[in-house]
Amino acid sequence: MANLTSRHPTLASATGNDGRRAPCPCCKPNTPWYYKNGRIAWFPEERVIRNMGADCFKSINPTGHAEAERLFREEEAQRRNEAYLLRCLPQVPEALAAIDQNAPTIADIDRVRFILSDRMTRTIGFDLWEHLRSDGSPLLANIYLHELDQHMQMMKADFDKGRERRPFPRYVALERRVLSLRRKIERLRAEGADRAEIDAAFAEIKAINKDRRKLPSVDPMDPNFKRLRYCRYADDFLIGVIGSKREACEIMACVERFLTETLKLAVSPEKSGVHAASKGVTFLSYRVSTYTSYGAGRKSSRKGPAGRTWRVMRRPTTGNVSLRVPRKEVTKFCKQHNYGDLAKKTGSPREQFLVTSDVATVLAYNSEFRGFANYHSFADDIKSALGLLELVVFRSLVKTLAMRHRTTRARTMVRLWKGTDYEVSSVVRGKLRSIKLWRLKHLTRAYWTSPTIDNVTAGAWWVKRPNDLIDRLNARKCEACGDATGPFEMHHLRRLGDLRSGSLTVWKRSGWRRKTIVLCPSCRAVVSDREHARTESRVH
Known part of the structure; x- marks a missing residue:
């Protein structure tokens, strides 16, 4: 009798001194491929340990194989649990504190469980309780990170400042110069001045507008205008800041401190950081960044003195937030x-x-x-x-x-x-x-x-899981024996073990259609061990 001691052999037992793998002595003495699912078996009578293939071990001692598999899986599960507990032992105090803090909320949810499962299921169309209890559900993240949402609302109220940005001084000066030149042109036209003088004023306006388009109309670094925006989905969140880089770093440090000390959560350093808006950042498989359009812009109407109107070219805006595909x-x-x-x-x-x-x-x-x-x-x-x-x-x-x-x-x-x-x-x-x-x-x-x-x-x-039931029935051919007389039926298997006939071994190897098969009446009787009273095609 052999006892199973390990499911996968170690490298030392799988290889010899010359570096070659030891073969199975029963079925495959010249190939090492059984090691993908091999076994190490102990033979008490001979007092030896042999490396064997899984099929050979099962054929020698089926009862001992099943018992050894069960014991091994229990021991393996116990080892995993012990390793997990030892790895998480330093975090036990923080976990107990988090449980105590959220115990009232969980108790309230338990009290209204039946209401959530009955009334709200009919109202919103899905089982809210099941979504709440399922692993990885965003609803659990929403419950646990609700304090972070409130914390960010308070930070936003304290950080936001000003109603609009102040005008850029150099841009305002050039704008006033253009306005004075246009008034001068109106005055020269009213006085009947020489055309050359009017053209010179227009040339100066054109040169000033060319320089003005290179400048922002408002101050992008206005210290009296600040904004903070916060967006979160499950445990991923993005914070946008209109301000200096130093202020953005301070906000990030404050959020990390709140997550670590209050919520007992760790921030991933690979996915976190401070990035310039022009370079962008990846959030929920989107690239969030700002861009400036370099097109010609569009024209709009301007009104002047005495009801005079003219068309001017408006340049495109800068710093537009966009979503792009990475x-x-x-x-x-x-x-x-x-x-x-x-x-x-x-x-x-x-x-x-x-x-x-x-x-x-x-x-x-x-x-x-x-x-x-x-x-x-x-x-x-x-x-x-x-x-x-x-x-x-x-x-x-x-x-x-x-x-x-x-x-x-x-x-x-x-x-x-x-x-x-x-x-x-x-x-x-x-x-x-x-x-x-x-x-x-x-x-x-x-x-x-x-x-x-x-x-x-x-x-x-x-x-x-594509099944092609219609096409396979239209072929009018038994997929087990090849009979084409019919009639045919699409048979659904409960398990692959139901196929006990030798003629169906080819079907066993098919992973694509492992749950359905087109059968004739004789093959249908072989599969189910009973004559099927009514056999028919589901299509014809």
């Missing part, structure tokens, strides 16, 4: 989904979609790209920032469909093109249904003043 977020999203190379503008075929239909593939691509674009729809540069990503996603889709149908990309694009958009079609219950490939031109930008909530990303379930 380049690293686009690169990360593209790499995470294996779309391709953004730098080379090339798409890569995705092998996980080679076993699905065109409809499921397009729905998956649409859900992924549309969800990313909708999240960043508030950004000012959404179209320019995601334009290259859209191209790579499209090329990845075309290559995937071309590889699936074993054809060229050009033929695939011609097949998908329907005049104005790329579409795929399928017949559902006798009706033709077309699904468009989602592009940035289909994006509807909803600004923060709009009460509409975009809910089009509900198709993300296709990405997690």
Whole structure:
């Protein structure tokens, strides 16, 4: 009998003196791959320890294997708990103080639990209690950081100062000089003066306006005008300050001190810091920064003496706060989904979609790209920032469909093109249904003043578990034995262990369709160990 002592062998027991890994003596004497899930077994009768594969150990002693697995998992869980307690031991006093401080609030929540679960569920449409108790919920952060919100409100009331910035002295002087020259031109015209003198006054005004456009109209560093803005989502917050850098550093030090001493929270040094507004900072996957438009501006009407009006060019404003899409977020999203190379503008075929239909593939691509674009729809540069990503996603889709149908990309694009958009079609219950490939031109930008909530990303379930039930039933073929006579039924498995027939071993290896299978009546009886009284197709 062998006893299991460790789930994963250490490096010393897995390698020999020459650096080569020891093989399994039972099934794989010439390969070390079993070590990905290997075992160290103790044989009491022979008084030896052997490295073995998991399957071999289970076949030698099934009962002992199950018992050893259970004991090992209990010991491993106990070791993890002990390590966690030892690691958190220095923080126990702070944790107890935080619990005592928030115990009244938690007790009040417990008293109104049934009200929250019953009445508010019908009112707001979701279970508030479940969201409150779920791990990582923003509601828990809102409760715990409510004191920080109140602290920032008091800091804002003490810091804000002044109603508007004072005028910039040099700009005001030049403005007065232009006004006096315009009055001089009106006087010269009334007196019938020489045209050359009037043109000289206009030339001087043009030169002054050129210098004036280089200056700010108000003092950007006015000490009598200060503002503090605070925005928080869950445990991430952003503080904007109109003031000096020294004042911004003082505010940050005050907030860190409040979080550390009052709330017993640690501030991440990698994600925190004081940054210039022109350089920007990343907040909730957005790049928040200020910018200055260098366009020509726009014209507006000005009124002068005796009802005279003229058109003047108004320069664009400076220091406008904007939301932009960080380049690293686009690169990360593209790499995470294996779309391709953004730098080379090339798409890569995705092998996980080679076993699905065109409809499921397009729905998956649409859900992924549309969800990313909708999240960043508030950004000012959404179209320019995601334009290259859209191209790579499209090329990845075309290559995937071309590889699936074993054809060229050009033929695939011609097949998908329907005049104005790329579409795929399928017949559902006798009706033709077309699904468009989602592009940035289909994006509807909803600004923060709009009460509409975009809910089009509900198709993300296709990405997690596409099933293609219709296409597989339309194939009219048993996926277990290959019979084409029919009738057929889509069978849902409770567990993979229900497939006990040798002819279904190929189906066991399929991770994509591991929960459903198209079966004929004979295979259906083999799977369930009983004759199915009524077998039919769910589509035909």
